[in-house]
Amino acid sequence: MIRPVEPIGAIALLAGLLGTIDCYGAQGAGTPLDGLTADQRDRFKQGSAVFAKVFAPKTGLGPLFNGVSCKSCHNQPVSGGNGSFTQLNGSVLLPNGFCDPLADRGGPVFQLSVTPALKAALGITAEPIPAEASRGMRTTPDIFGFGLLDAVPEATILAHADPDDADADGISGRVNRFFDGRVGRFGRKALTPTLAEFTEGAFHVEAGLTVPNILKEGTVGGKEIPAGVDPVPEPEVSEVMVALTNAYVATLAPAQPDDLDGTAKRGQRSFSSIGCDKCHLPSLRTGDHPIKALANRQFAAYTDLLLHDMGPELADICQGLVATPSEFRTEPLMALRLARRYLHDGRASSIEQAVELHGGEAAHARDAFRALSGSDRRALLRFLGTL
Amino acid sequence: MLHGVPMRRRVTLPAFASTLALLASLACGGSYKAAPAPGPDSGPKVVTGTCRDYDYATRTLDLVAGVSFALRMIAFKLHENTEISVRGRRAELSELQANTVLRIEYRVTPQGNLADKITVVLDARGMRGP
Numbered sequence: 001m002i003r004p005v006e007p008i009g010a011i012a013l014l015a016g017l018l019g020t021i022d023c024y025g026a027q028g029a030g031t032p033l034d035g036l037t038a039d040q041r042d043r044f045k046q047g048s049a050v051f052a053k054v055f056a057p058k059t060g061l062g063p064l065f066n067g068v069s070c071k072s073c074h075n076q077p078v079s080g081g082n083g084s085f086t087q088l089n090g091s092v093l094l095p096n097g098f099c100d101p102l103a104d105r106g107g108p109v110f111q112l113s114v115t116p117a118l119k120a121a122l123g124i125t126a127e128p129i130p131a132e133a134s135r136g137m138r139t140t141p142d143i144f145g146f147g148l149l150d151a152v153p154e155a156t157i158l159a160h161a162d163p164d165d166a167d168a169d170g171i172s173g174r175v176n177r178f179f180d181g182r183v184g185r186f187g188r189k190a191l192t193p194t195l196a197e198f199t200e201g202a203f204h205v206e207a208g209l210t211v212p213n214i215l216k217e218g219t220v221g222g223k224e225i226p227a228g229v230d231p232v233p234e235p236e237v238s239e240v241m242v243a244l245t246n247a248y249v250a251t252l253a254p255a256q257p258d259d260l261d262g263t264a265k266r267g268q269r270s271f272s273s274i275g276c277d278k279c280h281l282p283s284l285r286t287g288d289h290p291i292k293a294l295a296n297r298q299f300a301a302y303t304d305l306l307l308h309d310m311g312p313e314l315a316d317i318c319q320g321l322v323a324t325p326s327e328f329r330t331e332p333l334m335a336l337r338l339a340r341r342y343l344h345d346g347r348a349s350s351i352e353q354a355v356e357l358h359g360g361e362a363a364h365a366r367d368a369f370r371a372l373s374g375s376d377r378r379a380l381l382r383f384l385g386t387l
Numbered sequence: 388m389l390h391g392v393p394m395r396r397r398v399t400l401p402a403f404a405s406t407l408a409l410l411a412s413l414a415c416g417g418s419y420k421a422a423p424a425p426g427p428d429s430g431p432k433v434v435t436g437t438c439r440d441y442d443y444a445t446r447t448l449d450l451v452a453g454v455s456f457a458l459r460m461i462a463f464k465l466h467e468n469t470e471i472s473v474r475g476r477r478a479e480l481s482e483l484q485a486n487t488v489l490r491i492e493y494r495v496t497p498q499g500n501l502a503d504k505i506t507v508v509l510d511a512r513g514m515r516g517p
Contacts, residue, residue: 094439100439103459181488
């Protein structure tokens with residue numbers, strides 16, 4: 001007789017096995033930034049262990065969750081990379097103009113897994129999402145080089161914004177704002193202001209783990225979790241563990257682009273000439289930073305961290321104080337060559353298809369891409385494939 | 388005994404996976420020291436978030452706040468002496484509208500969260516531009 005494998009056991013087993021496959025190093029991705037001090041490198045190592053730590057219900061997982069560890073989602077091709085999991089977001093645009101993240105009903109992220117105890121108590125296998133919610137699917141991005149994005153001064157983001165298209169180039173660029181009014185930059189709609197908050201929030205939202213800054217368990221569709229379902233005392237993740245995870249995530253190096261051959265260099269020129277670089281800014285510069293390796297450094301970002309209207313075909317949900325359903329933050333193209341699915345919801349299976357699906361403010365660049373000769377299109381795609 | 392089979396301590400899959408993960412972590416040179424859990428929050432009750440809705444009749448407002456995607460909605464009641472201000476001047480109730488970013492100083496009471504001071508941090512028009 002074969003004993004049925006419990007879903008959580010299977011997930012944890014898979015995550016455990018993934019943890020054995022690599023430390024870091026494939027294609028230069030997953031390595032620490034150059035120039036870290038010995039102490040910073042040590043914290044990177046310790047943080048990578050927390051990132052890979054597999055949680056179970058008895059160590060605080062859930063009761064609602066999407067993954068059993070950070071690495072269970074971010075693992076392709078190495079820790080910190082992209083992954084196959086797709087997250088479910090929901091929101092409702094209220095008549096008064098407020099983009100309701102459904103915080104009183106479990107939103108904006110609706111978890112797709114539950115612990116056995118919650119399943120036994122409520123008979124559910126995922127968090128219920130309100131029927132009136134607009135839905136948005138989000139692929140798991142890689143997080144290589146995100147510390148550099150975090151270190152870009154807010155003034156730089158604001159300087160590139162052109163909310164009313166004052167220069168009449170057909171491209172605006174708006175700043176999203178978090179619920180406390182700060183400028184957002186992380187997440188597909190630039191909701192979250194800082195990388196540290198993004199990481200902390202992920203512990204809570206993706207793994208159902210409480211952290212010192214978020215001591216209350218999430219709800220199940222807005223209702224308190226039944227008594228006894230998650231008896232692990234708060235916080236389930238210590239301040240030290242959160243700090244080490246932040247240190248790891250912040251100092252993950254960007255994946256090194258491949259060398260450009262002649263064709264790719266031609267494609268790079270087309271990238272600029274057809275206007276891709278108006279939103280996908282090839283480089284950004286960080287400001288002062290306590291970690292020297294992150295300070296005052298020019299890096300290949302390929303984003304302006306601003307919201308752009310991408311047209312009705314890609315539209316899904318509103319988010320934050322500014323982002324409309326059709327607005328998305330310019331996706332950084334760092335480590336683009338490591339992706340296997342493209343666009344926010346993974347609907348494109350190739351870079352070319354992703355370009356073809358650009359609309360709204362990007363329609364002009366998309367049409368210019370279509371107008372390129374076959375040879376020039378291939379050159380541009382070759383360039384993008386080096387990033 | 389279970390169905391004639393001697394009882395043995397079974398290793399569960401989660402435990403096995405946790406062991407594997409621990410070994411993997413050690414292989415990567417990782418370890419960490421857990422910090423003691425912090426004590427209960429005894430600081431002043433202050434929160435900054437966005438007004439989802441304000442009900443003039445009941446003098447209640449719903450605020451959305453949180454960390455990243457870990458958001459919560461907090462309901463507040465205003466009392467007769469609740470002070471409302473914007474940029475240093477006393478503000479009107481009508482300025483507590485949806486999409487306004489508010490900083491609220493409050494007390495937790497048996498009747499709910501009582502707002503003592505509300506400061507308008509960013510009004511809805513502030514969202515338009517950079």
